[in-house]
């Protein structure tokens with residue numbers, strides 16, 4: 001990071017595919033991390049929402065390699081990310097200083113975790129068992145299961161954040177003038193994932209129990225995101241590149257709306273209490289729809305604003 | 312360049328901008344040898360420069376920088392153009408190599424930086440990284456292209472086409488140590504003639520550990536669109552800070568999740 005940074009660099013033209021990838025990577029990683037937390041530290045009744053999280057993580061992940069591959073100049077060489085084809089230097093590619101290289105591996109390995117966890121959730125749902133996370137019949141139960149989820153959760157947090165670090169590890173204006181993008185994308189991914197799982201509880205009655213907790217978590221994530229956004233702007237103002245964000249002002253505003261919505265929602269009026277009547281639940285359902293859509297739009301807008309401001 | 316070209320030795324260019332006449336022979340020779348089709352001709356309305364930039368079709372680009380003062384000056388005291396034949400710097404610490412995920416960018420036996428066309432998959436990470444705006448994607452191949460320091464010619468003991476074609480020896484090719492000596496002599500001569508603004512760029516290790524293709528400039532590096540030493544940072548400088556900020560966020564996010572989801576009798 002520099003004061004009054006100078007940049008004479010060409011833009012890489014990472015546009016729509018990459019925007020889509022960053023969006024789904026944030027949601028996939030965030031959903032897995034939240035599903036793991038719901039399962040491991042939550043109430044037994046949070047298991048239904050956890051399963052939604054594992055499904056959401058896997059489904060959003062499926063899009064990621066497709067978008068990444070489509071963005072390549074030679075899409076048939078997607079596997080060159082992992083395998084070195086330099087004559088006389090065969091083996092696997094891993095450049096620890098290149099987030100793109102590390103990220104390709106994490107996408108691959110995390111993909112396995114997301115697939116296994118989604119499959120496990122599916123098997124459990126098919127069995128029609130109680131949503132209790134305990135019990136010997138869980139395919140991945142006990143310490144092994146918990147360890148699996150924790151390992152997957154750590155990979156998920158990396159997956160949701162590395163895309164921001166990838167942008168910073170460049171010489172582009174804005175991106176390379178700040179260290180905040182990894183954290184910012186992660187906070188926004190977690191917020192978006194809480195909103196996504198909350199939205200999906202509409203289709204699973206036994207998951208409504210977790211709605212209040214998801215809203216509360218989303219409020220915390222939004223505070224974190226707001227702090228990081230302020231830090232981000234401070235660093236790029238110091239570098240003298242903040243003016244590049246001006247043409248994308250509407251996107252930044254939309255990102256801010258996405259951050260503010262859960263803060264308003266988390267004040268408590270949407271919390272579902274066991275004693276709440278059906279009218280309360282219906283009202284909360286409508287609010288959740290609106291808030292979740294705004295949050296998800298904000299997640300997309302934030303990434304679009306960051307991507308396009310520098311190019 | 313008198314001595315034979317030997318693998319295992321460092322080679323590069325010393326481009327002396329003080330004697331560049333802007334003839335563009337280097338651009339033409341480069342295209343000719345490397346069979347670059349060139350971009351469609353365009354009138355850029357920007358001095359005598361219709362090439363515009365280094366890219367997949369232009370591996371040499373003669374920059375014409377308008378340095379004419381608005382007010383006329385005394386006879387014999389005028390300034391006209393800064394001319395500079397720009398090229399890949401074959402950086403010792405190369406930003407492009409720093410980030411390439413496929414290992415397509417390698418350092419050759421001549422210590423030049425080379426993109427293997429059959430390994431590159433067109434991810435464009437090197438484009439985001441190169442601080443000199445050197446690399447671009449060739450739309451026909453989908454891969455990243457730039458100056459190869461005429462790798463094929465070096466392997467056959469021939470100097471690069473641009474250096475051979477340059478009529479004023481503004482572009483000199485040779486073993487790096489010899490070029491650095493020649494540059495020091497030239498700089499001392501210019502300074503003794505009162506041309507105090509002359510400076511070497513990339514001769515020492517202040518920018519990217521030293522450039523194999525380095526320059527004698529007649530103004531500050533910024534005037535030529537080159538980052539000065541304070542701004543010459545490798546992309547990987549942001550790895551640690553970026554990951555630490557992400558890690559702190561991950562820890563705080565996890566704590567936030569635990570606080571929100573922790574087991575409670577009611578919710």
Ligand code: SF4
Nearest residue numbers: 399400402406407441
């Ligand atoms: S000038 Fe750019 S393309 Fe050439 S070696 Fe340096 S970073 Fe790589």
Ligand code: SF4
Nearest residue numbers: 411431432434435437
């Ligand atoms: S475009 Fe090619 S050379 Fe550049 S970073 Fe990607 S794989 Fe490497």
